[in-house]
Amino acid sequence: MNGPRQAAERHTGVRATGDRPLSGDSAVVSLADGRDVVVKRGSGPDATVAEAAGLRWLGESGDVPIPTVHGVDDDWLVIDHVPEGKPHVGAAEAFGRALATLHARSAPAFGSAPPDGPAEAWIGLARMRNEPHDDWPSFYTRCRVEPYVRQAVDRGLFSTSEAAVFDTVCTRLPELAGTPEPPSRLHGDAWSGNVHWASDGRVWLIDPAAHGGHRETDLAMLRLFGTPLLDHVLGAYREAAQDLGCPLTPGHEQRVPLHQLFPLLVHTVLFGGGYARQALTAARAALA
Known part of the structure; x- marks a missing residue:
């Protein structure tokens, strides 16, 4: 057995x-x-x-x-096993500082898998390909947007005209992405359910879809499904990033919808329905 x-x-x-x-x-x-x-x-x-x-x-x-x-x-x-605790401000701020430090550790390339990790990985119940790229726009286009849009179109979740909105995002991604920065070591699936408030008074990260990517992707996913005390997490993150010499670049708040495209598209192919509408709204917001 x-x-x-x-x-x-x-x-x-x-x-x-x-x-x-x-x-x-x-x-x-x-x-x-x-x-x-x-x-x-x-x-x-x-x-x-x-x-x-x-x-x-x-x-x-x-x-x-x-x-x-x-x-x-x-x-x-x-x-x-990490016993569960309750959110509190001190843990939120410590987590924000720690996450900024982790992101500053960098990664070999955009799309690089963790050492000994497979190229064909997973995010939740969806397949996810990790393939090294020299720049974030090409990685995000080829491995994080286009594959899921194709699946959604094949399942009738996006029309041809709606899929074209995502094509436009990918075409314009080099200008939409902001100031280029080096790849960060990402958790990759940092929604609130994977931000674990523990009984030891700390915040643990669990269930990763880790890869080399853009740090704003982790931060955008923290925003997506209601992470507790998020203002304290992000405030401490910004201060720590500044102290580390790698402050968040101008326009990062406006780029949140762009970085939320990936998890929303994953949810679209897994669950359909309202997630397709949310993904399309995020794509239009990214272009705006």
Whole structure:
């Protein structure tokens, strides 16, 4: 039998004494040494390997708290369980400063995968390709906008004229993107559900879709689905980025819809409906 308890024992070498379910086949497994671990089943090929590589890459500098990876195989990922706490201002500001520091660590290229991570990765339940590019506009066009627009058109979610709006965004992306800057080490899926307010008083990042990208993409995703105390997070981020010598460039507030295109398009192909309208609205706002 290959389930969460067996995976936890295999990857920690400690006997499992109990478990409680999370989503799907994932679970929190209690170990005989008193620890709890989270055991997650991958959403598809290489999903566990991609997530493990992303967690290790984001956590190697120690800037932002990241769950430790205890083991990974083709089906299961075993990581620390981090008990939940409540949002508070001190944690929000510390997280903003830490995220700015993490982004300043940089990445080898736009679209680069984490070390030992696959090129064909995942964001949630959607495939996501990591392919190195020399500049952000070409990476964002080829790997983050066009593939999902094509899927949405094929499913009847965008008309030809609506798809043309995204084509215009991609054509104009070099001018819309603002001042060029080097690739950052991104979490890649920093919506509020992956910003984990822990009982230790800190903010942890979980469930990454990590890659080399534009730091404004992480910041735009924080805004998308209601991250608690966001003004404190972003205020501390801006101050820390300034102190690090890499302040946010002019126009970053106006570029939020541009950077929200990727997650909105992913949600469009996964869930359809209102997300297609939101993605089209964001594309038009980016052009405006």
